[in-house]
Amino acid sequence: MTGSGRLRKVILRVLRVLALAIAISAVLIPLAYLVLNSLKLQREMYTIPPIIIPSRITFEHFQAAFDNPRTVRFLTNSLIVTSVTTGITVVVSTLAAYGLARLGLRARYLSLIVFIFLFIRFYPRITTVIPYFLVMREFGLLDTVWAIIIGHLGITIPFVTWLMLIVFQDLPREVEEAAMVDGANPLQRFWRVALPMAAPGVASAAILTAFLSWNEFLIASSVAKRQAQVMSIAVAGFVTDRGVQWGPMAAMAVIMIVPMILFALFVQRYLIRGITLGAVKG
Amino acid sequence: MANAYQPARKRRRLGHDWPWMAAFVLPALLIVVVVQLYPLLFSVYLAGQDWTLTSSQTSEGFVGLENFVKVLQNDVFRRAVRNSVIITGSAVLIEMFLGTTLAYLAAGTSWSMRIVRTILIMPLVIAPVAAGTLWRMMLNSQMGLTNYLLSFAGIQGPDWLGNAGWAPVAVIIVDVWIATPFVFLVISAGLTGIPYELHESAALDGATRWQSFLRIDLPLLAPLLLLTLMFRMLESLLSLDSIYTLTLGGPGYATFTMTYYIYTLGLRSFQLGRAAAASWLFMAFAASALAFVFWLQRRWQTAQ
Structure with missing residues (x-):
């Protein structure tokens, strides 16, 4: 046995x-x-049977990518969209979540608001993208980074507000009540008391927002066709090109994902917390 | 009595500065109304209009339910519904099974398991457009790595992306590759919440591993599993990016999903009315998928 x-x-x-x-x-x-x-030479790319390990490493595809002013513009646009979206989302959503958590709403109304915010995160986004395209056209914002940023905010703000609401509801209220007795107004209480306690949650929310915005394709591709293209559109653009350009295509994909993988390794703890907080607690 | 009294007291205690709090909420509310609510209502209006942007700058009039009828009669739409059901259905089931299994296999606090978990969640942060691009190369029938590796096992790999029967399989593979890490991550977190003592006492009572999984873990994990199932179902139905870069909906209409169909209808051929109508049919479809999950949850609870 x-x-x-x-x-x-x-x-x-x-x-x-x-x-x-x-x-x-x-x-x-x-x-x-x-x-x-x-990193493969063009002539080793299309052989049958394929050459998997290149005989010589070449940086020509990356060189060509960065020599092209369009790539630099895609990267700049992506960086602008991601950082502005993340900044606005964190400020607006953290405040809103704090307000909702301390508004003293009945539980019934609060869960209704939470439901609406969650619903926005998950309903078929394609339904609003077409009218959103028309709205941006009306405002003359088509093909600007602002059209992309505002579109992203529409997703990230409800989502992050919901996430931060969970965080704020978990905070002990005693410290805040003490600050209230000391005569601190709500903004001071938020800034000096609640926010420092919620800081890890804020970090998680900011990181999640940054990933979402950097990787987003649907909204970006619907409102930005030329000037305001971002990395996701640049990568997708290779599909419709005539002929196969594996070298440049692979290089562009690497430029898009490698920084994010490295970033993810650094902030892994916050990233995991952000993703699981929503699912496990929600 | 006491219960009815307490919320009111709390309200007075922290709720007397509600104008401040309402002001805090206002900016978020404004953005949600402008970017989500208004387009949503606009979409209802569009669904009843005869409007193709390439032929007219303004709507050419109200047509009632004609858009809905035309979409429902459209063969491509029907095909897209079928594709969505097949692709999302199989991909999500595989992801749930693989993710949960891996969560058990990679559980533990040792440094080796930590590294394993770090690697396994990597696809989560990779842009779906890039994942689609990557697998377009992997699954290329002539020059791709997949069929090259299969040839070592003596298998002649199929024409993944060029064959109408295999292309949906390719889409499923990519969906599984992208999303299994999400299920894995969430279930891993759920597992750490199960008290160790429960397993210990079950083992003392002579329960096998499998029995203690069925009797202890599964009931505790059930709400989380259902929630994950719901998240994954909706996300998979909505996914556009990876299909776009993997197959562009092809060959033919073999990998047109509902999202992809509405996208091409609205933002490629600019048939705004049709696309809006189709998107509301899709909304109804997604809502019924959600209702199904909630129904499952109900049944599970009453079965307990």
Whole structure:
């Protein structure tokens, strides 16, 4: 019994390691393949059978990308959209969530508001994108970064407000009540008492917003066709091009995702907290 | 009595400066109204209009329900509904199964498991447009890595993106690759909330691992699993980016999903009225999918 029990345990452990190894390969091999393709010489790209590991590493695709002023503009636009969206979202949503949490609303009304905000996050966005396109056309904002930013705010503000509401409702009220007795007005209470306590939550929300905005495609592609293009449109643009341009296509995808992967590794703790907070607590 | 009294007291205690709090909420409310509510109402109006932007700058009049009828009669729309059901249905089921399994396999606090988890959640932060691009190269039948690797196993890989039968499979693969990490991450977090003692005492009572999973974990995880299922179903139905860069809806209409169909109708051929009507049909579809999940939850609760 003990012998076969031990054998079973060893087999189970081997199976577990094997399964995890397969899962890790499934994540890493496609990513490695993308990076290899971005470093591969044009003539080694389209051979049959394929050359997977390039014989010589070339940076020509990246060089060509950065020599093109359009790439620089895409990158700048993406950076502007992401940082402005994140900044406005965090300020507006954190304030709104604090206001909602301390407004003293009946639980029934509060959950109705929460439901509406969540609904906005998850209903088919395509329904509002077409009218949004018309509204931006009316305002003369088509093909500007502002059209993209305002569009992103429409998604991120309800979502982050909902997230921060969970955070503020979890904070102990005693400290705030003490500050109130000391005569602090609501803005001071928010700024000096509640916000420092909620800081990790704010960081999570800001990071989630930044990822969402950087990676977003639907809104950006509907309101910005030329001048205001961002990275996601640039990457998608290779699909409709005549012929296959794997080298430049892979390089552009690498430029878009590698900074975000590195950033994610640095802020992993906050990122995970942000994603799970919504699901586990919500 | 006491219960009725308490909220009122709390209200007086922290709610007397409600004008401040209302002012805090106002900017967010304003943006939601302008960017979400107004376009939503505008979309209701559009759905009843005969308006194609390429032929007219303004609407050419109210046509009642004609747009809805035309969309419902359209073969491409019907195909898109079928594709959406097949793709979202299979992708989400696979993601739920794989994500939950991996959450169990990669549980633990050792540094090796921490690294494993860090790697496994990577696809979460990768832009779906880039993921679609990446898999377009992977799944290229001649030059891609997938069929090259399959050839070592003696398998002649299919023409993933060029064959109408395989292209939806390719879309499912990419959806699974992008979203399994989300299920994995959320279920992993849920697992850490299950008290260790429960498993310990179950083991003392002679329960097998499988029994304690069924009797302890599953009931505790059920609400989280359903919520994750709901998130994933909606997100998968709405996904456009990865299909756009993977197959462009092709070959033919083989990977046209509802989102993709409405996108091309509204923002490529600019048939605004039709597209708005189609998007409300889609809204009804998504709402019924949601209702189904809630119905499941109800049944689960009454079964307990």
